[in-house]
Amino acid sequence: MPSVLNDVLIGEEDWLFAYQGTNFMHNILQGQSALTAEQIETWKTILKQRQAFCSELGAEYHFIILPLKQCVYPEKLPDYPISENRPALQLQKHTFANYPLSFFQELKKQKDCYYQYDTHWNDFGSDQFYAHLLGQKLPASLETFQAVPLHDLWIKIHKEPCPQALCYHYPKNNIIYYNKIENVGGLIICENKPHAHYVGVIFGDSFSRFSINTISQYFSHLFFFQTTGFDTDILKQIQANVVINCHAENFIHSAEEIRFQSYFEALLYKFLISGKDTSLQQKDLLQYALFMPEEQIEILQEIILLFQKPQFTRDHIIAYLCSKHGMDKNRLTKLISHKKIA
Numbered sequence: 001m002p003s004v005l006n007d008v009l010i011g012e013e014d015w016l017f018a019y020q021g022t023n024f025m026h027n028i029l030q031g032q033s034a035l036t037a038e039q040i041e042t043w044k045t046i047l048k049q050r051q052a053f054c055s056e057l058g059a060e061y062h063f064i065i066l067p068l069k070q071c072v073y074p075e076k077l078p079d080y081p082i083s084e085n086r087p088a089l090q091l092q093k094h095t096f097a098n099y100p101l102s103f104f105q106e107l108k109k110q111k112d113c114y115y116q117y118d119t120h121w122n123d124f125g126s127d128q129f130y131a132h133l134l135g136q137k138l139p140a141s142l143e144t145f146q147a148v149p150l151h152d153l154w155i156k157i158h159k160e161p162c163p164q165a166l167c168y169h170y171p172k173n174n175i176i177y178y179n180k181i182e183n184v185g186g187l188i189i190c191e192n193k194p195h196a197h198y199v200g201v202i203f204g205d206s207f208s209r210f211s212i213n214t215i216s217q218y219f220s221h222l223f224f225f226q227t228t229g230f231d232t233d234i235l236k237q238i239q240a241n242v243v244i245n246c247h248a249e250n251f252i253h254s255a256e257e258i259r260f261q262s263y264f265e266a267l268l269y270k271f272l273i274s275g276k277d278t279s280l281q282q283k284d285l286l287q288y289a290l291f292m293p294e295e296q297i298e299i300l301q302e303i304i305l306l307f308q309k310p311q312f313t314r315d316h317i318i319a320y321l322c323s324k325h326g327m328d329k330n331r332l333t334k335l336i337s338h339k340k341i342a
Helices: 025-029 037-056 087-094 101-107 123-134 206-210 212-218 232-237 263-277 282-288 294-307 314-325 329-335
Strands: 008-010 016-018 060-066 143-147 165-169 175-178 187-191 199-204 221-226 242-248
Touching: 037 060, 037 087, 037 232, 037 242, 060 087, 101 123, 123 165, 123 212, 165 212, 175 212, 187 212, 199 206, 206 212, 206 221, 206 242, 212 221, 221 263, 263 294, 263 314, 263 329, 294 314, 314 329
Parallel strands: 060 242, 199 221, 199 242
Antiparallel strands: 008 016, 143 165, 175 187, 187 221
């Protein structure tokens, strides 16, 4: 077993890996979170329903499970056995879920596709994967440069500054809107005018968010919502050609435990844990008018106004949501049970 420091696995040649985290990566990789036969059947049903819904809208649907770095670079962790009995491999076997482990294991022979000191893939990895997924040619050559990426693992165990790394990017920034919400509840809209009409929607996590400008090169318009859900209300508003759920495998548990059933729930979570410190103001909610039903926007407007009143705590607002809008208290309590989620 490699050494663990501040929840970071230290591998060969100082490669760093997330150990456990809020999503229990170690348990997943050790086969302790395997799905039951009944849970696999539930996933089958849900994914078929999503695929059918998208088909009715004239869109193709992809369910992507991105491999954890430990699985892509097992040679950096020679004394860390990884179980074959984990949800990503189970869903790959029994559903149309795409778990591109072999793709990245081959890709790393060309260049590193994940960062040495970070949990995430780099833009070379995301660029190559989306070209492969969508059957498109690479739009242009990625520019290389030296910079300091997030290095989320390095900063957990070192006091000195993060080292620079070889990075990749497309110089043209296609992001036209970002709601400034980090992690859950984030919304990014990209526009690529020279591209032929090809609209994408991604429900994803930090892997997509950090590489969204690179991914956007494959679409004329791309809408990224940071949520584990699949929001049918949003999809009815956006006439997408492609709909993608793209999540790291540590977010794939039983279908009954999908963290956020919709983007609205993701925003609701963000508002409830942020309280008066929320970065989203009432005027910004107009940006969601194209994507969310009016009643959902009104609920979020009410929460903003209630948090401005000193006598209203989060518990008061949860009680208000239950009495005024008929929401389930147990569901709301479960929704906010984790203080941090990527």
